[in-house]
Amino acid sequence: MSNLAVEDRPRNDQSNPSAKAGARKKIRPTYSCLNCHKRKVKCDRVKPCGACCLRGTPSECEYGTNKRDRHYIQQSALIENLLRSCESLKQQLAETRQLANLPAIKDEHGPSQSSQSVYSAKESDDPANNNVDEDEDEDEDEDDDDDNNDTVDKSLDDIARTSKTKSLASPSAVVLPNDERRARKQSRGSSPPWAREKVVLADPNLANALIELYVERLVNDFSPQNVSGTIALREARQMRICSPMLNNAFEAASLTIAGRRDGNRAVEVAGHCRYTKVLRLLQEALYDPQKGKSTEVLLVVLLATIIEAFKQTSKDSLLRHQLGGLELLRTRTPYRHRHGVERSLYVDLRMYWVTAALVHRKPTFLADKDWLTVPWPGDAPSKDILQRLLDVAVHIPGYLCEIDEFSALLKADTKSPAELVTMQTNIWERAHELQGQLQMWKAMYADTYPSGGPWEESVHDIDPTDDFPIFRCRNPSTMEVIVARNIFYPDLLLATSLGFYWALSLIISATDTGLVGVLGLQERYQFACNICRSMKYYTHNIPGCLVSRVMFILRTAFDNFADGMVEKDSMGDLFAYIGRKFEFPAFSNKCTSSSIKVEE
Known part of the structure; x- marks a missing residue:
C-alpha cells in the first residue's frame, strides 16, 4: 500500500481500540515521484524522471507537495550536490598526486573507481544506487513487489555503471519520440553523470528489451530470412523459453558479438559472464546420459562455437567446440535428424561438420551409410549440389588419416621398405579414386547447373x-x-560448391609430392x-x-x-x-x- 493510501486513511482508524497494533504503518516521506512510487519502480528523483520519460508521461511527473516531502526532496538534492563535489575533489587530488609522482590515496570505503574491475563492480559503489536503495528500504514494509527490480542482470547493471561513451544507457540505444527525447535531455542535464548512466537499465523490462534486440541481431546475422540452407536459429530461439541453459547461451552469444562489434567492453563482459555460466551448465548436462543427447545441448554447443569464432579464447577453441558437436551428433544417431530443427542442425550445418572432420584428420562417422541417407527421408527435399559434393568429402578425412599413419611409420622406421611401398601405393590409388569422384561430381552437377556457370x-x-x-x-x-x-556466379550455392570443390582437390593432391598425376x-x-x-x-x-x-x-x-x-x-x-x-x-x-x- 502506498504512502498516499496511508495518509488518506481516516484519523479515527488510528484510535480505534479494535484495530490491531501490528497493522499500523509508519508514515514515511516519499522520495520518488508520485507515479514511480505508486508503480513501485525505481526513480532517479529528477523532474521529469527517467522512468516517466520512458513511459511517455514526462508531464505527469510530480513529487510530494506537503511540507515533509519537500523537505526531504531538498535534502536529497543537497546530498547529491555534496557527493558530486566530493567526487570532483577526489579526482583533482588524484591528478595532483599523480603529477607529483606520489602514490594514490587508498579509498577508505573500498577500491577506487579507476582501479575497480568491471567483473567485480558492486551496487554500493554507485551513489545513485545507494539513494535509490535507501528509498526502497524505507518502503520495504509496503513495497513487497520491489523484488521484481532484481531481475535486472548484475552484468547489465555493471554495463550501466561502467560504460561512459558507448554504454547501453546512451539515448541512441532506445528510439524515443522527439518530445520524449527532449525531456530525456532535460533530465540528463539536471542529474550527475553516475545517475544518468543508470537511467536506462533501471527498468528490468527495458533491460530485457535490449537483450532481445541483441538476440534478434544474432538471429538475423546467422539465419537471415529468405536464404536457403541457414541455421534454424529462428526456430531454436522459441525453445529457449523452456530452457534456462539455452536462454543463457543465446544471450551470451548476442552480447559477446554486440560488444565486439560496437567496441563496448562492458557489453562484452556481460556476455562473458553468461558464457561462463553456460559452460558450467553444459558440463553438467553432458554428464547426464539422457540430457546430454538432447537438442538443446546441441544448440548450446552451436552457440558456443559462434561465440568462439568471435572471442578466439585459444588457438584451437573453435575446433574443439566443433569436434564436441560432432561427438554429440554421433551419440544422437541419424534417425533424430530427419525433421525440423534437428534436421537443420545436421543438414544445414553439414559443411561445418565435414570441415571439422577434415581439420581433425581422422575417419568420421559421417561417411557411414545411415548418415548419408537417413536425414533425407522421402518427404524431405532432395540433396542439392553442395550436399552431393559433401557425400564425397566425408571420405577424405579417412584418407588423410592413412597419410598421417604412413608418415609416422616412415619416421619411426619400424616397417620394411616393401610394406611402406605397399602402403604408399594404396594411398596413391585412394587419391586417384577420390579425385575421380570429385571430377565426376563437377561433370554431373556443376557443369550442368541449371542457372548457368561462372x-x-x-x-x-x-x-x-x-x-x-x-x-x-x-x-x-x-x-x-x-x-x-x-x-x-549465378548464385551463392554454386559459388560455395565450386569453392569447396577446389579446396578438396587441393587437399587430396597437396598431401604428397608424388601425386602430380592426380592434380x-x-x-x-x-x-x-x-x-x-x-x-x-x-x-x-x-x-x-x-x-x-x-x-x-x-x-x-x-x-x-x-x-x-x-x-x-x-x-x-x-x-x-x-x-x-x-x-x-x-x-x-x-x-x-x-x-x-x-x-x-
Whole structure:
C-alpha cells in the first residue's frame, strides 16, 4: 500500500481500540515521484524522471507537495550536490598526486573507481544506487513487489555503471519520440553523470528489451530470412523459453558479438559472464546420459562455437567446440535428424561438420551409410549440389588419416621398405579414386547447373570506387605478376560448391609430392587462385555472418601458397578486408582454426 493510501486513511482508524497494533504503518516521506512510487519502480528523483520519460508521461511527473516531502526532496538534492563535489575533489587530488609522482590515496570505503574491475563492480559503489536503495528500504514494509527490480542482470547493471561513451544507457540505444527525447535531455542535464548512466537499465523490462534486440541481431546475422540452407536459429530461439541453459547461451552469444562489434567492453563482459555460466551448465548436462543427447545441448554447443569464432579464447577453441558437436551428433544417431530443427542442425550445418572432420584428420562417422541417407527421408527435399559434393568429402578425412599413419611409420622406421611401398601405393590409388569422384561430381552437377556457370569480370564491370583488395597472381605463360580478374556466379550455392570443390582437390593432391598425376602443379595453382578470385562476388552478396562458410576454403588456398609469394601477400589483405567488413575476428586471424595443414 502506498504512502498516499496511508495518509488518506481516516484519523479515527488510528484510535480505534479494535484495530490491531501490528497493522499500523509508519508514515514515511516519499522520495520518488508520485507515479514511480505508486508503480513501485525505481526513480532517479529528477523532474521529469527517467522512468516517466520512458513511459511517455514526462508531464505527469510530480513529487510530494506537503511540507515533509519537500523537505526531504531538498535534502536529497543537497546530498547529491555534496557527493558530486566530493567526487570532483577526489579526482583533482588524484591528478595532483599523480603529477607529483606520489602514490594514490587508498579509498577508505573500498577500491577506487579507476582501479575497480568491471567483473567485480558492486551496487554500493554507485551513489545513485545507494539513494535509490535507501528509498526502497524505507518502503520495504509496503513495497513487497520491489523484488521484481532484481531481475535486472548484475552484468547489465555493471554495463550501466561502467560504460561512459558507448554504454547501453546512451539515448541512441532506445528510439524515443522527439518530445520524449527532449525531456530525456532535460533530465540528463539536471542529474550527475553516475545517475544518468543508470537511467536506462533501471527498468528490468527495458533491460530485457535490449537483450532481445541483441538476440534478434544474432538471429538475423546467422539465419537471415529468405536464404536457403541457414541455421534454424529462428526456430531454436522459441525453445529457449523452456530452457534456462539455452536462454543463457543465446544471450551470451548476442552480447559477446554486440560488444565486439560496437567496441563496448562492458557489453562484452556481460556476455562473458553468461558464457561462463553456460559452460558450467553444459558440463553438467553432458554428464547426464539422457540430457546430454538432447537438442538443446546441441544448440548450446552451436552457440558456443559462434561465440568462439568471435572471442578466439585459444588457438584451437573453435575446433574443439566443433569436434564436441560432432561427438554429440554421433551419440544422437541419424534417425533424430530427419525433421525440423534437428534436421537443420545436421543438414544445414553439414559443411561445418565435414570441415571439422577434415581439420581433425581422422575417419568420421559421417561417411557411414545411415548418415548419408537417413536425414533425407522421402518427404524431405532432395540433396542439392553442395550436399552431393559433401557425400564425397566425408571420405577424405579417412584418407588423410592413412597419410598421417604412413608418415609416422616412415619416421619411426619400424616397417620394411616393401610394406611402406605397399602402403604408399594404396594411398596413391585412394587419391586417384577420390579425385575421380570429385571430377565426376563437377561433370554431373556443376557443369550442368541449371542457372548457368561462372564467368569472369569484364573491364567495364570494374567499379573504381570499390575498396575490395586487389588479388595479384602470375601469368602462367610469362610468369609476370598481374591483377587477377574476379569470378562471378549465378548464385551463392554454386559459388560455395565450386569453392569447396577446389579446396578438396587441393587437399587430396597437396598431401604428397608424388601425386602430380592426380592434380598437376599448374592446376593446383589455378584452383587456389580461383578461390581468391571468387571472394569479391562472395563478400558482396553473402548476407549476415554466413561468410563463415568460406573460412575453410580460404585457409586451404592460403596454405597452398608458399611464404613470400605475391599471392599469399594478397590473401593477407583479403583476410583483413573480410574481418573488417563483417567484423569477424576469425578472418582477421587468417582462419587459423580451419587450417588442415599438419604442423611440423
